[in-house]
Amino acid sequence: MGVSYLVDTHVFLWLLGEPHRVPEKMLRELENTQNRLLVSAASAMEVATKVRLGKLEPARHLIETWSARVSDIGGDHLPLTTSHALLAGSLAWPHRDPFDRMLVAQALSDNLTLASTDEAMQGLEGLTLRWW
Numbered sequence: 001m002g003v004s005y006l007v008d009t010h011v012f013l014w015l016l017g018e019p020h021r022v023p024e025k026m027l028r029e030l031e032n033t034q035n036r037l038l039v040s041a042a043s044a045m046e047v048a049t050k051v052r053l054g055k056l057e058p059a060r061h062l063i064e065t066w067s068a069r070v071s072d073i074g075g076d077h078l079p080l081t082t083s084h085a086l087l088a089g090s091l092a093w094p095h096r097d098p099f100d101r102m103l104v105a106q107a108l109s110d111n112l113t114l115a116s117t118d119e120a121m122q123g124l125e126g127l128t129l130r131w132w
Contacts, residue, residue: 002034005130006078006107008116009043009099013059015073023132030073030115037075038112042102083109095120 007015007030014021015030022030030037048063050056062069070077080102088098088105095101100118104127107114113128114121121129 001036002032003029004036004038004110004112005030005115006038006040006103006110006112007043007075008103008114008118009040009046010117011115012039012043012073012075013047016062016069017058026115026130026132029130033074037073038078039070039073039075040078040103040106041080042099042106046099078106078110080106093124 011022011030015027019027029035044066047056047059047066051060051063067077084102084105087109088101091101091105093101093104095104097120100120103114103116104121104124106112107128108126111128113130115130117132119131121127122131
């Protein structure tokens with residue numbers, strides 16, 4: 001088996017609607033069936049929250065079709081656990097975004113490679129990051 005990738009929320013959205021925003025090499029890695037692609041429940045909450053707040057209106061349809069869209073990219077769902085939540089809240093990392101903290105905690109505790117363009121995640125000890 002290859003790499004287990006946890007995709008950041010923006011990467012998930014790009015894979016669905018703007019795949020040209022993902023570099024070709026990275027896109028091939030994420031589409032490679034030897035690799036596992038995971039989409040977090042934290043991303044579902046982030047999208048739903050931003051739609052509710054009017055910050056991500058184009059993604060409104062995702063709320064009703066989430067499972068199908070995860071399948072469309074060949075992904076699997078990654079649920080949140082109490083262990084993930086406790087680690088996210090305990091991380092000695094000044095980043096305040098709760099969704100990013102949950103994704104990082106999941107990547108750390110489940111030994112996943114986080115695919116993201118978020119600079120705040122660079123250099124975080126113990127995190128395997130595929131950043132571009």
